[in-house]
Amino acid sequence: MILEVDALRSGYGRIPILAGVTLGVEDGEFLGILGHNGMGKTTLMNTLMGHLPATGGTIRFDGQDITGMPAHKRALAGLGLVPQGRQIFPDLSVHENLRMGMAGSTQEDPALLDEILELFPRLQRLLDRRGGALSGGEQQLLALARCLCARPKLMLLDEPTEGIQPSILEEIVDTLKTLRTRGLSLVLVEQNLDFIAALSGRVLIIQKGAITGELMPQDLKNPETVSEFVGMTTA
Numbered sequence: 758m759i760l761e762v763d764a765l766r767s768g769y770g771r772i773p774i775l776a777g778v779t780l781g782v783e784d785g786e787f788l789g790i791l792g793h794n795g796m797g798k799t800t801l802m803n804t805l806m807g808h809l810p811a812t813g814g815t816i817r818f819d820g821q822d823i824t825g826m827p828a829h830k831r832a833l834a835g836l837g838l839v840p841q842g843r844q845i846f847p848d849l850s851v852h853e854n855l856r857m858g859m860a861g862s863t864q865e866d867p868a869l870l871d872e873i874l875e876l877f878p879r880l881q882r883l884l885d886r887r888g889g890a891l892s893g894g895e896q897q898l899l900a901l902a903r904c905l906c907a908r909p910k911l912m913l914l915d916e917p918t919e920g921i922q923p924s925i926l927e928e929i930v931d932t933l934k935t936l937r938t939r940g941l942s943l944v945l946v947e948q949n950l951d952f953i954a955a956l957s958g959r960v961l962i963i964q965k966g967a968i969t970g971e972l973m974p975q976d977l978k979n980p981e982t983v984s985e986f987v988g989m990t991t992a
């Protein structure tokens with residue numbers, strides 16, 4: 758198992774948000790976590806990455822206990838986060854943003870850059886453009902590509918579909934499927950049912966900071982199941 762999370766707790770100041778999350782991700786698995794606004798998805802991602810301290814429980818990644826490890830060491834160990842809202846550098850070019858993703862290594866690796874641009878042909882044509890001048894979907898592609906520049910074993914992906922047009926969503930699904938064939942593991946938190954169903958092998962439900970159920974991706978096509986488990990109504 759590449760990730761084992763046991764009874765994980767965290768929050769903001771004295772406000773508890775994660776109330777004991779337990780989950781596991783197999784090597785090469787794509788795990789979806791579905792929940793609507795405010796249920797703790799981003800808090801979970803930030804606690805796994807080490808941007809928020811755990812107040813209880815343990816996180817084991819790739820054979821070691823990383824619960825108290827700082828974020829940059831988790832990144833070196835092979836954990837990558839694509840944050841909600843992308844958080845690319847708006848004043849740097851696409852090329853410079855990608856180089857920032859390689860910051861853990863001492864110099865630019867041209868072979869790695871070529872490998873990544875092959876996965877994201879749209880970015881190839883935009884290399885000199887400022888990050889801030891890209892569309893929302895292009896920024897999401899850049900955020901994904903930048904994360905891959907650190908060669909993560911497990912990628913944490915926080916609501917990538919927010920504000921993105923359908924054609925780019927399809928591109929993102931295809932690219933992630935290619936990465937799955939190359940052995941990447943993924944934890945995807947989302948509220949977009951189609952996107953999470955297209956990529957996940959299993960889907961956990963998060964409600965009020967706890968995992969409350971597990972569905973198979975095909976279950977998400979059934980509006981009754983979704984409203985029963987997630988409290989969401991499908992459009």
Ligand SMILES: Nc1ncnc2c1ncn2[C@@H]1O[C@H](COP(=O)(O)OP(=O)(O)OP(=O)(O)O)[C@@H](O)[C@H]1O
Pocket residue numbers: 769772774792793794795796797798799800801841916
């Ligand atoms: N910096 C913060 N300080 C205090 N409370 C916060 C902070 N960030 C988030 N929260 C609260 O924590 C809870 C969980 O938020 P979180 O962002 O993890 O949810 P989410 O499932 O990712 O939702 P969304 O889709 O809206 O991002 C919410 O009640 C939110 O108001």
